């Protein structure tokens with residue numbers, strides 16, 4: 810049995826915040842605004858998994874009205890979503906994600922991001938693809954107002970799980 814999910818997220822740039830993407834601190838002059846650490850890539854992946862399981866979205870489980878999640882490390886958020894996935898007897902088949910940002914350049918960090926995301930997802934790095942693109946200076950991404958990300962994920966039934 811396989812299930813497919815799609816995730817999409819946007820965060821605006823903000824001064825005096827670190828840029829955290831894929832669980833890594835990426836050197837840049839600005840970070841992203843958000844209730845949590847605003848890790849747009851991990852939010853996208855979490856939403857794609859919840860979508861595949863028809864469980865809703867991250868706002869349902871981690872509401873931005875709850876102070877408990879203020880400045881939350883999104884690695885913890887995604888790990889909780891992975892637990893829900895395992896509870897439903899699914900594991901990652903593969904994931905393909907794209908980050909849309911005019912700056913910074915993510916190419917030098919992509920392999921570290923893949924390792925980071927694969928480790929949270931408890932899957933092999935060969936199951937995780939992450940891409941980056943500019944929007945050729947068009948739109949809010951092109952004007953460097955924010956970063957957006959999209960992901961598709963394929964889940965497969967967990968063969969080694971009882972039940």
Ligand SMILES: Nc1ccn([C@@H]2O[C@H](COP(=O)(O)O)[C@@H](O)[C@H]2O)c(=O)n1
Pocket residue numbers: 909910911912913914915916917941942943944945
């Ligand atoms: N923030 C970004 C955006 C792009 N890249 C890399 O550059 C390549 C070319 O980007 P275009 O938007 O001109 O297609 C892209 O394929 C990425 O490898 C990047 O590292 N960081």
Ligand SMILES: C[C@@]1(CO)OP(=O)(O)OP(=O)(O)OC[C@H]1O
Pocket residue numbers: 818819842843844845846847848852867868869871872873878879880881
């Ligand atoms: C992660 C949460 C919760 O801290 O906050 P944000 O960092 O604002 O992220 P977003 O993707 O807008 O929505 C999910 C929120 O519930």
